[in-house]
Amino acid sequence: MREKPLQKANRGMNDDKVSPRDTAPSASFKCVRCGACCEWKGYVRLTDDDVDRIAGFLGMDIVEFTDQYTRLTEDRRSLALLEKESGACVFYEPDPPQCVVNEVKPTQCVEFPFGWRNAGWEKVCAGARNGARKIGLTQSDRECF
DSSP states (O other): OOOOHHHHHHOOOOOOOOOTTTTOOOTTTTOOOOOOHHOSSSSOEEEEEEEHHHHHHHHHHHHHHHHHHHOOOSSSOOOEHHHHHHSSSSTEEEEEEEEETGGGGOHHHHTTTTTOOOOTTHHHHHHHHHHHHHOOOOOOHHTTO
């Protein structure tokens, strides 16, 4: 099967986000939908399938969706979702924390934190902190998160 252009461009798109020194998520990690990962500045790169799914979900054609909600990344390898002035994802609503397109969210979002994560992610992610409580870490241990 031949790769679509954006799939090829996105291969390894998050390789620079994970290093051996990063704190890997435990197997018990469970997203609690706190929205912390949605507020980080940086690209949310899209695959061709992501564009198709999200545009369909919003009832838009692909051209309309890409014009309104995406931009070309600086490396010119792919499309990424626009960000709000704060750096948050264009589809993130903070009160209450929710993703407007959660049912069809981008692959990059689905893969967090196992496929990619920013250094220090465990300090701001409520799912990571919640996991620390479940495995019985002390208060001082949790402060590392």
